Amino acid sequence: MTTEIDYYSLLEVERTADATTIKSAYRKLAMKYHPDKTGGCTDGEARFKAVSEAYECLKDPQKRAAYDRYGHAAYTNAQNGGGGGFNGGRGAGGFSDLGDIFETIFGQAGFGGGGGRQAQRRGADLRYDMEITLDEAYHGKQSEIEIEVSASCDACDGSGAQPGTGVKTCGTCGGHGQVRAQQGFFVVERTCPACHGAGQVIENPCRSCRGEGRVDRPKTLSVNIPAGVDEGTRIRLTGEGECGARGAPPGDLYIFLHVKRHPIFERDGTTLFCRAPVSFTTASLGGTIEVPGLDGSRHEIKIPSGIQSGKQIRQRGVGMPVLNGRGQGDLVIQVDVETPTKLSARQRELLEAFRETETGEECPQSTGFFSKLKELWGD
Numbered sequence: 001m002t003t004e005i006d007y008y009s010l011l012e013v014e015r016t017a018d019a020t021t022i023k024s025a026y027r028k029l030a031m032k033y034h035p036d037k038t039g040g041c042t043d044g045e046a047r048f049k050a051v052s053e054a055y056e057c058l059k060d061p062q063k064r065a066a067y068d069r070y071g072h073a074a075y076t077n078a079q080n081g082g083g084g085g086f087n088g089g090r091g092a093g094g095f096s097d098l099g100d101i102f103e104t105i106f107g108q109a110g111f112g113g114g115g116g117r118q119a120q121r122r123g124a125d126l127r128y129d130m131e132i133t134l135d136e137a138y139h140g141k142q143s144e145i146e147i148e149v150s151a152s153c154d155a156c157d158g159s160g161a162q163p164g165t166g167v168k169t170c171g172t173c174g175g176h177g178q179v180r181a182q183q184g185f186f187v188v189e190r191t192c193p194a195c196h197g198a199g200q201v202i203e204n205p206c207r208s209c210r211g212e213g214r215v216d217r218p219k220t221l222s223v224n225i226p227a228g229v230d231e232g233t234r235i236r237l238t239g240e241g242e243c244g245a246r247g248a249p250p251g252d253l254y255i256f257l258h259v260k261r262h263p264i265f266e267r268d269g270t271t272l273f274c275r276a277p278v279s280f281t282t283a284s285l286g287g288t289i290e291v292p293g294l295d296g297s298r299h300e301i302k303i304p305s306g307i308q309s310g311k312q313i314r315q316r317g318v319g320m321p322v323l324n325g326r327g328q329g330d331l332v333i334q335v336d337v338e339t340p341t342k343l344s345a346r347q348r349e350l351l352e353a354f355r356e357t358e359t360g361e362e363c364p365q366s367t368g369f370f371s372k373l374k375e376l377w378g379d
Helices: 007-011 019-033 042-058 061-074 096-106 134-139 280-285 345-356 364-377
Strands: 126-132 141-152 167-169 178-183 186-191 200-202 214-225 234-237 253-259 265-268 271-279 287-292 298-303 312-315 331-338
Touching: 007 019, 007 042, 019 042, 042 061, 126 141, 134 253, 141 253, 214 234, 214 253, 271 280, 271 287, 280 287, 280 331, 298 312, 298 331
Parallel strands: 126 253, 271 331
Antiparallel strands: 141 214, 167 200, 178 186, 234 253, 265 271, 287 298, 312 331
């Protein structure tokens, strides 16, 4: 009976390790045990293959989930005994309607049918977080970003094989990319663990990419940020993600935008909000104030006489532009009436004279409030 080594132990990572940690651990170990480094040592070569097999499983979210649940049974061939062993026959006919069950468990259907080389798996999608100002979100901008992403290896032209060498048909699956194992009444077809579905194996891996067919390198990309973007807006750059292994198509790059806080404006969709302090004389007598706009112009806001603190005034069509559309939102000014903290002798004299003329009708809210208190207290 063969004892299988845990994939996480092979890569020397915790079971909770993220994709980046797993990738880093694999590259470190692959370089350490690569045949070119170990001088053809049998143990080193076996270790290299085992590490590569573990990484191929754990780097794929679906395969990793299946491995976490079922262990090696999800991806290795069943052993002889207890219904195990390879079966080159067609399998248990009449049960093909259960293919969806095995597709859920093993990531592919393939139950009871003929084999076939697995389709090339596209590269992984990548995420990039970009911070912009509210002004940039208003006007839009053209920006350049630098990322480090896997690209096709120039040395082997993405094949993964050392230049001058080639690949050979996988001896485990006979080039089909899939193998069959009988489990009880069923014959389950799944990805070949030796070639990982490619149907071919590399005899001499490329020294530059260690057989991956891709290497990491910096890349500069131009990103068009349209006017009207908001917090969390996602921009997709097709084909700018991680390069697919051995000539497979690349994934996509998703840019997530984060908008910095503005010192004056707050935003809700296409509506801009601004708190504007107004002197108590302007609030009492009325007047105008100027508020700067994100478009660079000045907006004159009329303040009606007798306005109360907290009152909002809406200016139509001067807010944020509609993303990928026409028109703009509104600008909402919230008035905060400011009471003077320092008074000259003349100002105090005038206010005292005004207080002597008050009848209670000038401020109906305060008059009504204290009248209710007097009723409550029985005065």
